[in-house]
Amino acid sequence: MLKVRDAMEIKSRLWIEKEGKPFIGFGRIKLLKEVEKTASISAAAKTLKMSYKKAWNLLNDMDKIAKQPVLVKNVGGKNGGGTEVTEYGKTLIQKFERLNTNCIKFLEEEFHQLDL
Amino acid sequence: MLKVRDAMEIKSRLWIEKEGKPFIGFGRIKLLKEVEKTASISAAAKTLKMSYKKAWNLLNDMDKIAKQPVLVKNVGGKNGGGTEVTEYGKTLIQKFERLNTNCIKFLEEEFHQLDL
DNA sequence: TATCGTTATATCTAAGTAAATATAACGGTT
DNA sequence: AACCGTTATATTTACTTAGATATAACGATA
Numbered sequence: 240m241l242k243v244r245d246a247m248e249i250k251s252r253l254w255i256e257k258e259g260k261p262f263i264g265f266g267r268i269k270l271l272k273e274v275e276k277t278a279s280i281s282a283a284a285k286t287l288k289m290s291y292k293k294a295w296n297l298l299n300d301m302d303k304i305a306k307q308p309v310l311v312k313n314v315g316g317k318n319g320g321g322t323e324v325t326e327y328g329k330t331l332i333q334k335f336e337r338l339n340t341n342c343i344k345f346l347e348e349e350f351h352q353l354d355l
Numbered sequence: 356m357l358k359v360r361d362a363m364e365i366k367s368r369l370w371i372e373k374e375g376k377p378f379i380g381f382g383r384i385k386l387l388k389e390v391e392k393t394a395s396i397s398a399a400a401k402t403l404k405m406s407y408k409k410a411w412n413l414l415n416d417m418d419k420i421a422k423q424p425v426l427v428k429n430v431g432g433k434n435g436g437g438t439e440v441t442e443y444g445k446t447l448i449q450k451f452e453r454l455n456t457n458c459i460k461f462l463e464e465e466f467h468q469l470d471l
Numbered sequence: 472t473a474t475c476g477t478t479a480t481a482t483c484t485a486a487g488t489a490a491a492t493a494t495a496a497c498g499g500t501t
Numbered sequence: 502a503a504c505c506g507t508t509a510t511a512t513t514t515a516c517t518t519a520g521a522t523a524t525a526a527c528g529a530t531a
Binding site: 246247248249250251252253254255256257258262306331334338341342345346349350353355 | 362363364365366367368369370371372373374378422447450454457458461462465466469471
Binding site: 279280281282291292295299312313314315316317318319320321322 | 475481
């Protein structure tokens with residue numbers, strides 16, 4: 240017998256590492272998307288209610304690990320500068336989100352034919 | 356062109372919640388397996404280098420959430436007592452580990468046909 | 472050359488979490 | 502009844518991590 244409403248739900252988090260160090264994951268992709276939208280690290284940090292330092296650290300670590308540049312940062316100049324997400328960075332967002340979506344779908348299917 | 360050795364690797368963590376509260380996940384299942392092996396919370400905590408309190412809390416929370424008892428705890432008596440994992444608890448271990456294995460396999464396949 | 476908002480970076484403070492410590496309760500065994 | 506090793510629980514301490522704060526560097530623009 241199947242229950243109509245089962246409060247149990249499967250959750251998952253996935254991320255990609257390079258040599259044991261985190262490269263991209265849920266939080267970094269969310270941040271990267273916000274940078275893409277605002278073209279600014281500080282603005283992205285603000286909307287995500289995250290300190291600028293933390294955002295900068297996350298993005299910088301990611302950029303150092305990536306085989307191609309993820310960000311183009313401009314210091315000074317018009318409006319103080321800003322940060323753009325490269326085409327490579329945009330593909331990272333797309334690929335990670337697709338992977339995550341597929342994983343969730345897979346897990347939902349597997350989980351629903353389980354009785355805990 | 357495919358690289359022979361790509362240091363990038365996909366990682367995942369999955370867990371099951373009930374009404375927003377964690378039910379079982381990587382750490383709890385690992386602990387539960389150790390309790391099954393040693394028939395003792397304190398012994399399991401010691402081998403996993405975890406404080407008894409933390410182990411007890413994790414197991415107790417899990418047990419409270421489960422629809423059936425996961426543990427049979429004996430206080431006092433021969434050897435001070437001990438803790439046994441119920442048949443239901445054993446099925447939880449099996450099902451979670453199978454789910455996790457399947458998920459990893461799925462992600463590996465998806466990930467390997469990705470170029471980051 | 473003064474201004475502005477950003478990136479870049481260090482340092483200090485706070486908070487949340489884990490760990491350590493202590494102690495009570497328990498009930499077969501001796 | 503005393504002992505033992507466990508479960509059960511509270512309280513205190515330590516630590517790691519996150520957050521706040523401060524400040525320098527930058528370079529187009531006016």
